[in-house]
Amino acid sequence: MKKYTIEGERMFLERTAISLAAAQQKIKELTITKRTKRVAVTAAHGLVLAETITAPFPQPSFRRSGYDGYGITTADDGAFPITLRLAAEVPAGATFQQKLAAGETVRIMTGAQVPEDVVKVIMLEKTEQLPDGRVLFHEGSRSDNITPIGAEFPQGATLLTAGQRMNAGAISLLSAFGINECLVYEKPRVAVLATGTELLAAGSVPEAGKIYNSNGPLLAALVAENGGALYELGQIADEMATVEETLKRLAQEVDLIITTGGVSVGDFDFLAVAAQDSGQLLFNKLAMRPGSPTTAFVYENTPVLALSGNPGACFTGFYLLVEPLLQAFQGQESRLRQTTLKLAHDYRKKNNFDRYLRGTWREETVALVGSDQSSALGNLHLTTCFFKIPHEQELTAGEEVQVWCLPCK
Amino acid sequence: MKKYTIEGERMFLERTAISLAAAQQKIKELTITKRTKRVAVTAAHGLVLAETITAPFPQPSFRRSGYDGYGITTADDGAFPITLRLAAEVPAGATFQQKLAAGETVRIMTGAQVPEDVVKVIMLEKTEQLPDGRVLFHEGSRSDNITPIGAEFPQGATLLTAGQRMNAGAISLLSAFGINECLVYEKPRVAVLATGTELLAAGSVPEAGKIYNSNGPLLAALVAENGGALYELGQIADEMATVEETLKRLAQEVDLIITTGGVSVGDFDFLAVAAQDSGQLLFNKLAMRPGSPTTAFVYENTPVLALSGNPGACFTGFYLLVEPLLQAFQGQESRLRQTTLKLAHDYRKKNNFDRYLRGTWREETVALVGSDQSSALGNLHLTTCFFKIPHEQELTAGEEVQVWCLPCK
Numbered sequence: 001m002k003k004y005t006i007e008g009e010r011m012f013l014e015r016t017a018i019s020l021a022a023a024q025q026k027i028k029e030l031t032i033t034k035r036t037k038r039v040a041v042t043a044a045h046g047l048v049l050a051e052t053i054t055a056p057f058p059q060p061s062f063r064r065s066g067y068d069g070y071g072i073t074t075a076d077d078g079a080f081p082i083t084l085r086l087a088a089e090v091p092a093g094a095t096f097q098q099k100l101a102a103g104e105t106v107r108i109m110t111g112a113q114v115p116e117d118v119v120k121v122i123m124l125e126k127t128e129q130l131p132d133g134r135v136l137f138h139e140g141s142r143s144d145n146i147t148p149i150g151a152e153f154p155q156g157a158t159l160l161t162a163g164q165r166m167n168a169g170a171i172s173l174l175s176a177f178g179i180n181e182c183l184v185y186e187k188p189r190v191a192v193l194a195t196g197t198e199l200l201a202a203g204s205v206p207e208a209g210k211i212y213n214s215n216g217p218l219l220a221a222l223v224a225e226n227g228g229a230l231y232e233l234g235q236i237a238d239e240m241a242t243v244e245e246t247l248k249r250l251a252q253e254v255d256l257i258i259t260t261g262g263v264s265v266g267d268f269d270f271l272a273v274a275a276q277d278s279g280q281l282l283f284n285k286l287a288m289r290p291g292s293p294t295t296a297f298v299y300e301n302t303p304v305l306a307l308s309g310n311p312g313a314c315f316t317g318f319y320l321l322v323e324p325l326l327q328a329f330q331g332q333e334s335r336l337r338q339t340t341l342k343l344a345h346d347y348r349k350k351n352n353f354d355r356y357l358r359g360t361w362r363e364e365t366v367a368l369v370g371s372d373q374s375s376a377l378g379n380l381h382l383t384t385c386f387f388k389i390p391h392e393q394e395l396t397a398g399e400e401v402q403v404w405c406l407p408c409k
Numbered sequence: 410m411k412k413y414t415i416e417g418e419r420m421f422l423e424r425t426a427i428s429l430a431a432a433q434q435k436i437k438e439l440t441i442t443k444r445t446k447r448v449a450v451t452a453a454h455g456l457v458l459a460e461t462i463t464a465p466f467p468q469p470s471f472r473r474s475g476y477d478g479y480g481i482t483t484a485d486d487g488a489f490p491i492t493l494r495l496a497a498e499v500p501a502g503a504t505f506q507q508k509l510a511a512g513e514t515v516r517i518m519t520g521a522q523v524p525e526d527v528v529k530v531i532m533l534e535k536t537e538q539l540p541d542g543r544v545l546f547h548e549g550s551r552s553d554n555i556t557p558i559g560a561e562f563p564q565g566a567t568l569l570t571a572g573q574r575m576n577a578g579a580i581s582l583l584s585a586f587g588i589n590e591c592l593v594y595e596k597p598r599v600a601v602l603a604t605g606t607e608l609l610a611a612g613s614v615p616e617a618g619k620i621y622n623s624n625g626p627l628l629a630a631l632v633a634e635n636g637g638a639l640y641e642l643g644q645i646a647d648e649m650a651t652v653e654e655t656l657k658r659l660a661q662e663v664d665l666i667i668t669t670g671g672v673s674v675g676d677f678d679f680l681a682v683a684a685q686d687s688g689q690l691l692f693n694k695l696a697m698r699p700g701s702p703t704t705a706f707v708y709e710n711t712p713v714l715a716l717s718g719n720p721g722a723c724f725t726g727f728y729l730l731v732e733p734l735l736q737a738f739q740g741q742e743s744r745l746r747q748t749t750l751k752l753a754h755d756y757r758k759k760n761n762f763d764r765y766l767r768g769t770w771r772e773e774t775v776a777l778v779g780s781d782q783s784s785a786l787g788n789l790h791l792t793t794c795f796f797k798i799p800h801e802q803e804l805t806a807g808e809e810v811q812v813w814c815l816p817c818k
Contacts, residue, residue: 042611045630059786062618066784068673091647093607095618110673111607111718113618152780152787160790168634169789172627172720176620176786180611198502198520202451202589209471209504209522211585218581221454225577238500264477264519309520311581339772363748371561375475377468377585378561380578381569408817 015285017292020320020354026282027296027325030303032255034329035186041174044166046227047184048330055157056177058150063114066145070127070135071118075102080140086133090115105135114146121145163331187229188255188329192219193246195262195271196309197237214377215260215314219307222318223258225408226335228326238262243270244277251302255329258322261309263293271295271306278304287391289355290374291317312374316356316386319406335407340400341366341387347395354391358383359403366403384409424694426701429729429763435691436705436734439712441664443738444595450583453575455636456593457739464566465586467559472523475554479536479544480527484511489549495542499524514544523555530554572740596638597664597738601628602655604671604680605718606646623786624669624723628716631727632667634817635744637735647671652679653686660711664738667731670718672702680704680715687713696800698764699783700726721783725765725795728815744816749809750775750796756804763800767792768812775812793818 018026036050065071071090076082084105090096092111100106100117108114108121120141128136153159159173166184174182194216200206201213213235220233231254236242243262250257262271263284272295275281280298290313295306303325307317324334344367347357358379360369366387370379388402389395427435445459474480480499485491493514499505501520509515509526517523517530529550537545562568568582575593583591603625609615610622622644629642640663645651652671659666671680672693681704684690689707699722704715712734716726733743753776756766767788769778775796779788797811798804 042626042629045633057615061615061620091607092605093619111605111620147784152782152785159787164790167790168627168630169724169792171630172623172724172789173786175611175626176623176720178609178611178613178615178621196501196520198500200587202584202587204587206466206470206587210502211470211520212587214581214585217451217584218577220451221577221580224454311585315578315581373561375473375556376561377582378568380581381573381576383578 015293017285017287017353018283020286020288020356023283023286023294023296023321024324027303027305027321028328030282030298030325030328032303032325032329034331036183037186038181038183041166041171041180041182044182044184045168045171047166047187048227048332049160049162049164049166049170049182050185050331051183052162053159053174053179053182055153055155055159056179058155059153059176060147060149060151063149064147065108065110065112065114065121066147067121067123068110069108069121069123069145070105070137071100071108071114071121072105072137073100073102073117074119076105077120077140081136081138083130083134083136086129086135107135118146119144165332185330187227188326189231189253190223190228190256190258190326191232191234191250191254192216192223192230193234193236193250193257193259194219195236195238195243195259197239199235199261201235215307215309215311218311218314218380219258219260219318222315222322223326226323226326227330227332228256238270240270240273243274247274247299247304251300254302256322256325257299257302257304258318259304259306260314263295263306263308269293271304274299275304275306287353289351289353292353294321296321308374310374311377311380312358312371315380315383316358316374319386319404320356337405337407339403339405341403343367343387343395343397343399343401345397347389349389350392350394351389352391355389356386357389359387360384361403361405366401424702426694426696426762427692429695429697429765432692432695432703432705432730433733436712436714436730437737439691439707439734439737441712441734441738443740445592446595447590447592450575450580450589450591453591453593454577454580456575456596457636457741458569458571458573458575458579458591459594459740460592461571462568462583462588462591464562464564464568465588467564468562468585469556469558469560472558473556474517474519474521474523474530475556476530476532477519478517478530478532478554479514479546480509480517480523480530481514481546482509482511482526483528485514486529486549490545490547492539492543492545495538495544516544527555528553574741594739596636597735598640598662599632599637599665599667599735600641600643600659600663601625601632601639602643602645602659602666602668603628604645604647604652604668608644608670610644624716624718624720627720627723627789628667628669628727631724631731632735635732635735636739636741637665647679649679649682652683656683656708656713660709663711665731665734666708666711666713667727668713668715669723672704672715672717678702680713683708684713684715696762698760698762701762703730705730717783719783720786720789721767721780724789724792725767728795728813729765746814746816748812748814750812752776752796752804752806752808752810754806756798758798759801759803760798761800764798765795766798768796769793770812770814775810
């Protein structure tokens with residue numbers, strides 16, 4: 001057990017740094033409640049399917065013509081050229097229910113149901129309509145140009161598997177089977193809480209020594225981009241009572257609380273205290289930069305991920321720690337793609353912790369984008385990946401580094 | 410000029426196939442109207458900035474402490490250890506406006522404004538608060554641990570450039586400067602029109618020879634995923650008058666009309682006729698599979714991209730022809746990333762046209778996903794790229810192919 005003491009308003013926490021991988025594992029082991037709901041297929045865009053869906057009927061559901069042309073019976077599928085009497089036209093969507101006799105043909109369009117007696121569809125290009133209305137077939141066809149029933153999906157075949165994220169293709173597939181509703185994971189309800197007496201809310205006039213709250217809007221947008229439903233975007237002062245009250249209320253209302261600021265070793269870092277008080281501290285120091293004071297705990301059964309107030313650290317912590325949890329609420333793994341790329345430049349700063357730098361990747365290389373400072377604001381919008389500089393190492397251009405590519409960048 | 414004749418309900422179009430690149434170029438050369446509007450920065454998520462925004466004040470806007478610690482004056486920045494009298498505490502967000510005398514120190518928190526007379530912030534770890542309240546500095550510091558005004562952005566520096574897509578980082582950057590509104594490109598208004606007498610609307614009972622409309626929901630979702638605003642999702646029968654009326658109405662109301670079906674050489678392919686009638690045909694045949702009858706024209710000043718009714722062709726045509734136009738309305742290039750990868754398997758089918766197959770890519774290889782049939786429905790949700798099999802070629806595993814990676818896959 002770690003200990004802390006409050007002397008007046010001052011507290012000192014003993015902290016033991018754990019690795020990022022260990023922190024990620026602790027978050028992975030959290031007990032979370034995944035909720036599901038039935039929604040219209042067209043409203044499921046971007047949500048994750050919570051059921052496996054099978055074909056209610058075969059696809060195609062009828063013998064389908066692959067071309068515009070003329071259908072012939074077995075009796076006439078012999079010597080060509082041949083001239084047949086036109087019995088009917090079958091546009092797509094229509095049906096021809098009568099018997100087709102030898103010597104007769106039907107005009108049939110791409111996608112139309114092939115009449116029962118038709119064994120082949122001869123492409124339009126190989127035929128000629130004669131002035132008397134009959135049809136001359138210049139040549140026959142090896143292929144029957146008919147797609148059999150169930151050729152793509154027999155009845156009962158799996159269409160989509162639970163865990164599929166509903167994209168345009170998935171929506172169209174269910175639509176093709178007349179399936180209008182599906183069971184999906186609800187987006188986790190997320191509260192974002194920016195702490196700091198120094199924070200100015202958007203729209204307020206500038207004040208000496210204060211800064212506009214930028215991490216709140218950052219996290220709100222990141223939650224939305226990564227499958228969460230923003231429940232509340234709050235901003236509170238560094239006051240122990242306010243922090244505790246807010247956590248207490250939100251823990252009843254949301255699935256996940258993300259905070260920014262108040263986790264450092266300073267006198268007013270009350271989230272660090274709340275983490276200790278919770279009795280369910282996961283970690284309060286990571287062996288990484290930026291974001292070493294990043295803290296995670298469970299507050300009255302609700303996970304709280306308490307990120308640093310430094311913009312770069314907040315951004316990095318979100319992707320490496322929060323994003324996987326947001327996906328877990330939807331039964332998914334992190335959408336960051338891990339790979340190994342070549343560093344495009346030297347990086348000569350040694351650090352006692354692993355550094356996760358903001359970068360951009362292209363083909364086989366990765367490069368720092370903008371500043372490597374955790375306080376930097378100016379490169380978050382340009383970042384398409386993180387890459388790791390292992391502790392105590394200096395790297396030279398061309399060396400391989402671990403890379404985490406961000407989704408949708 | 411191409412010609413067509415209508416004999417009864419029958420028409421024959423002469424068509425000349427052009428290359429995909431030529432078709433893309435014709436679409437690129439369309440005259441389009443880009444509209445802009447001012448929106449709240451937090452509502453700009455996913456939209457493209459139509460103005461360049463500069464810093465209204467420097468960032469940081471005050472001398473900022475990089476650490477929790479104690480500030481000292483020039484007079485005391487000499488021999489260590491030294492013991493100083495604590496004059497005040499400066500939490501983040503507060504200011505200390507008085508003079509700081511030699512022999513005095515201020516407690517200062519990370520992110521707080523550094524008082525004018527302070528020349529260095531000595532980290533907390535190097536100090537000790539004595540029982541009498543004074544502060545003992547065990548050692549000094551080479552670094553001043555103070556971030557100067559404007560260190561990241563001088564006043565007037567460019568924050569974001571016109572053309573930037575507003576993501577979480579861009580929203581946070583403007584928020585940090587108290588900027589609450591920005592000028593963005595409006596999403597183009599798009600109508601999606603599925604044509605075909607064979608189409609059943611979602612929710613209707615199955616009928617012999619008919620199919621559920623899946624391309625309509627497909628295109629609606631693709632429009633939403635790719636920066637368009639869906640204005641209307643329509644479904645109409647193959648009737649010349651209906652096609653013409655609908656195009657006429659929509660041309661007044663939207664920026665772009667996307668249709669699916671009705672472009673082939675069949676008797677009821679009235680979009681092909683409307684394209685000819687428009688007098689502003691861009692193309693009505695592409696030297697590619699799937700989607701060779703894909704047609705584009707301008708109907709009363711509104712571009713109409715008429716895609717094939719085959720699901721695979723519709724999906725492919727959307728990404729290769731419509732997506733770049735959706736981006737152009739927002740001043741952007743296509744978001745498909747072109748690259749060259751190694752084919753993971755043999756592909757032995759020769760075709761007289763280039764084939765664009767649906768695939769998935771991983772590291773340096775690309776592979777076909779599901780069926781290569783243009784009628785296939787079952788692989789659209791799995792597709793993460795297209796790759797090209799050049800006409801008249803058979804390819805062997807390991808050969809390089811051109812690849813178009815889809816955004817956000």
